[in-house]
Amino acid sequence: MTVHILGGGPAGLYTGLQLLKRGFEVKIYERKPDIGLSQHCTGIVSKRTIENYDLPQKLVLNRFKGVSLKISDNLIEVRTSIPKAYRIDRYLFEKELEYRVLNLGGDIILNYHDVSKIRSSSEYIVDATGSISYIKDVKSDFLPSLQLEFHTTDSKLYDLFDDETVYLFFDKELNRDFFIWLVKYLDRYIIGSASLQNLHKILRNTLSNWGIRNYNIVARYYGFLIVGGPRRRFYSDRRDSVYVGDSAGQTKPSTGGGLYYISIASRILSKKFSEGELDYSTEFYKILGKEIALQKLARLIFLELDNKEFINLVEIMSRKELLNMLLLYGDMDYHATSMLNLIDKDILKYLFKHPRIISEGIKIISSIF
Numbered sequence: 001m002t003v004h005i006l007g008g009g010p011a012g013l014y015t016g017l018q019l020l021k022r023g024f025e026v027k028i029y030e031r032k033p034d035i036g037l038s039q040h041c042t043g044i045v046s047k048r049t050i051e052n053y054d055l056p057q058k059l060v061l062n063r064f065k066g067v068s069l070k071i072s073d074n075l076i077e078v079r080t081s082i083p084k085a086y087r088i089d090r091y092l093f094e095k096e097l098e099y100r101v102l103n104l105g106g107d108i109i110l111n112y113h114d115v116s117k118i119r120s121s122s123e124y125i126v127d128a129t130g131s132i133s134y135i136k137d138v139k140s141d142f143l144p145s146l147q148l149e150f151h152t153t154d155s156k157l158y159d160l161f162d163d164e165t166v167y168l169f170f171d172k173e174l175n176r177d178f179f180i181w182l183v184k185y186l187d188r189y190i191i192g193s194a195s196l197q198n199l200h201k202i203l204r205n206t207l208s209n210w211g212i213r214n215y216n217i218v219a220r221y222y223g224f225l226i227v228g229g230p231r232r233r234f235y236s237d238r239r240d241s242v243y244v245g246d247s248a249g250q251t252k253p254s255t256g257g258g259l260y261y262i263s264i265a266s267r268i269l270s271k272k273f274s275e276g277e278l279d280y281s282t283e284f285y286k287i288l289g290k291e292i293a294l295q296k297l298a299r300l301i302f303l304e305l306d307n308k309e310f311i312n313l314v315e316i317m318s319r320k321e322l323l324n325m326l327l328l329y330g331d332m333d334y335h336a337t338s339m340l341n342l343i344d345k346d347i348l349k350y351l352f353k354h355p356r357i358i359s360e361g362i363k364i365i366s367s368i369f
């Protein structure tokens with residue numbers, strides 16, 4: 001039986017690989033002229049994600065032993081002796097998956113633009129076309145994103161940033177919608193964020209706040225970050241398609257990271273297909289439902305609090321060393337669950353002053369049980 005997969009990004013390729021391993025024939029249709037050309041992703045992943053994809057070490061660019069969390073003027077820095085997160089080369093990652101698919105006899109058709117033909121003539125269709133497919137159907141809970149890759153001769157930056165740290169900045173006056181991140185690799189820096197506001201201005205202002213004015217932008221990466229949580233069901237009778245990856249909205253609502261969820265979703269999907277079933281939503285939510293619900297709650301708290309309230313909350317958490325503990329011992333893929341374990345009555349009392357956090361929070365929490 002042949003499965004037709006629309007989209008040759010991580011979700012399409014990894015799902016193809018899993019289906020090939022289960023004896024399906026696989027055809028992947030990619031509209032771009034080559035695999036690996038979508039460069040909207042930073043590529044920060046957990047050790048677990050690297051293991052799930054069984055990635056060779058040569059794909060790893062950064063090994064992060066530190067997190068620097070700056071919330072307005074509060075700075076929390078944590079360092080560990082072993083890496084807690086990694087950054088992989090996104091181009092080589094997709095090339096590695098492409099190689100494995102071809103090696104197992106999968107077919108990859110590049111430059112493909114006639115998706116409607118496949119949709120009308122095929123029985124088993126997997127939609128792995130990325131965020132646009134989700135945005136068209138779900139119409140909310142996504143943010144335009146921009147990453148700037150730059151280098152600079154400003155020696156001040158060498159003192160400010162290193163290759164072993166992920167820098168996260170929360171400042172709701174600068175960007176009310178999301179945090180700003182920065183990573184460094186050799187002489188290159190990547191700064192990025194997501195927002196409904198003017199992203200060029202947000203990133204320019206962030207750099208200028210650090211006194212960085214002389215830099216050469218070598219690339220701009222645009223994309224859409226999905227922060228609303230996955231579709232309820234991953235199979236659509238109407239479209240006769242099964243969604244996976246960004247097209248299913250399978251990203252972390254608090255960070256937009258999708259590669260870990262893809263590694264899980266693709267496996268469950270292929271197992272269900274081999275059992276003759278197309279919908280794998282129940283199994284996906286059984287594993288990730290609680291964490292996704294809690295991340296939605298964390299995002300709601302971020303959106304509901306104004307800058308001053310958010311800083312107050314951070315100060316309460318800092319006094320109790322809770323953020324340090326989260327950064328040191330929390331699980332990157334399940335950070336909302338880790339955070340829940342740290343919440344105490346002072347934090348609850350603070351959050352309960354906000355009626356929408358209570359009402360929406362109750363809805364979100366009750367969806368878990």
Ligand SMILES: Cc1cc2nc3c(=O)[nH]c(=O)nc-3n(C[C@H](O)[C@H](O)[C@H](O)COP(=O)(O)OP(=O)(O)OC[C@H]3O[C@@H](n4cnc5c(N)ncnc54)[C@H](O)[C@@H]3O)c2cc1C
Pocket residue numbers: 006007008009010011012029030031032038040041042043044045112113115128129130131145146147192223224225244245246247250251256257258259260262
């Ligand atoms: C700014 C930003 C930073 C991110 N950083 C991280 C991170 O650090 N860590 C992490 O885990 N995740 C991160 N993510 C999320 C991650 O990039 C996505 O979850 C992941 O790329 C989704 O893979 P996908 O295959 O579903 O979609 P995509 O990567 O978008 O791939 C979809 C593919 O389908 C093709 N396509 C689209 N339409 C068609 C069509 N009609 N016909 C044929 N082909 C088509 C596209 O050309 C593309 O190759 C980030 C996302 C953004 C926006």
